[in-house]
Amino acid sequence: MSDHPKTPLLPSPLLPGAKGGGxxxxxxxxxxxxxxxxxxxxxxxxxxxPEGAAELAEExxxxxxxxxxxxxxxxxxxxxxxxxxACLVTGAVPGVPADQVPAEELAAxxxxxxxxxxxxxxxxxxxxxxxxxxxxxxxxxxxxxxRDAVNPExxxxxxxxxxxxxxxxxxxxxxxxxxxxxxxxxxxxxxxxCLPNIVLDPKTLDVSGFIDLGRLGVADRHAxxxxxxxxxxxxxxxxxRARGADAAFAERYGLAPDPDRLRFYLRxxxxxxx
Numbered sequence: 001m002s003d004h005p006k007t008p009l010l011p012s013p014l015l016p017g018a019k020g021g022g023x024x025x026x027x028x029x030x031x032x033x034x035x036x037x038x039x040x041x042x043x044x045x046x047x048x049x050p051e052g053a054a055e056l057a058e059e060x061x062x063x064x065x066x067x068x069x070x071x072x073x074x075x076x077x078x079x080x081x082x083x084x085x086a087c088l089v090t091g092a093v094p095g096v097p098a099d100q101v102p103a104e105e106l107a108a109x110x111x112x113x114x115x116x117x118x119x120x121x122x123x124x125x126x127x128x129x130x131x132x133x134x135x136x137x138x139x140x141x142x143x144x145x146x147r148d149a150v151n152p153e154x155x156x157x158x159x160x161x162x163x164x165x166x167x168x169x170x171x172x173x174x175x176x177x178x179x180x181x182x183x184x185x186x187x188x189x190x191x192x193x194c195l196p197n198i199v200l201d202p203k204t205l206d207v208s209g210f211i212d213l214g215r216l217g218v219a220d221r222h223a224x225x226x227x228x229x230x231x232x233x234x235x236x237x238x239x240x241r242a243r244g245a246d247a248a249f250a251e252r253y254g255l256a257p258d259p260d261r262l263r264f265y266l267r268x269x270x271x272x273x274x
Contacts, residue, residue: 012047014080014087037092043077046088053086059214060088062130066216069123069188072209095208099195099235106195106235109205110245113198114252116207117224121187125218128188132217134178141168141271149274159267171268178264182220191215193224194231225257226265 015023015036023036023045033046033056048056057079064076074090081087098106098113144150145164152160159167190197192215199208229246236242250256 012045012087013084014047014082015045016078016080016087016089042092044074044090044092046090047085048087049085050083053081055214056086056088057081058130059212062213062216063090065129066123066210066213069127071120071123072207073213074209074211093199093209093211095199095201097196098198098200099231101200101202101205101235103235103237103241105200105205106232107245109200109207110248111252112206113228114249116198116210117193117228118253120190120210121221121224123188125186125188128218130217132189132191132215132219132223133186134175134182134220137219137223137268137272138172138175141171141268144271144274147274150271151273154270154273156266156270159270164271167267168271171264171271174264178220178261181258181261185220185222186218187221187224189215189217189219189221189224191217191219191223193228195228195235220261220265221255222257222261223265223269226262227269229257229262230266 012034017023022039024039026035026037026044033048033052036045036047037043038045046056046059060076060079063074066073067075072093074093076088076090078089079086080089098109101109145168148164150164150167155167190210190213192212193210197210197212199211200206201208229249232245233242236245
């Protein structure tokens, strides 16, 4: 859910360098943080106020852990925290986000993306200290809905116009079977596996790494697959190509996703942002 522009605040006093010198604001993204890029393009900084410091620390820990598992992603370079908030500095993952390549290039990279997602999902669950299981996601959704903070831009066409409590009720009625399915199919999930968070080498179209890891944790694999397949539909030129891509992904990934679970997680995810 990270493809809408926003206007950042002034440079944080926590940015390395006097008064944030040498850093330029990045105006794309929905992280809730103010993001800056270093002048030489080798580093990114996320800065938050005191209310967001704990969440940003969790992203720092997830990024460091994932690199330790051999999965490519941003390297943690610096961490600063104080009364003004917190700032996380990471190395840039070289390449271009997968949502910024045309359909033909995405198609050429599609098998490699499936391979990279499979390798992520093959990281041993027992080694992962971070959780993002269904009950935790639903708890977040309840809090967002209670604040009437659901972002309508994130909703599907069929969800728009329906009150948040009704959208949530449709999902919570399915929790018992979804919990059983989750328990039998837990993997280490990215948590926001959309194309902007998959970086490609523009020459080879290999996956350079995953970024924006603040939601990484153990969950049903369909929480990831639902977002990826739906988001890729914005690049494919028509439904026939999209269905072909879904089938190609399933073959390369090694598992045919459950359509009902894909729909469930695709409807739940928009309720967890707010």
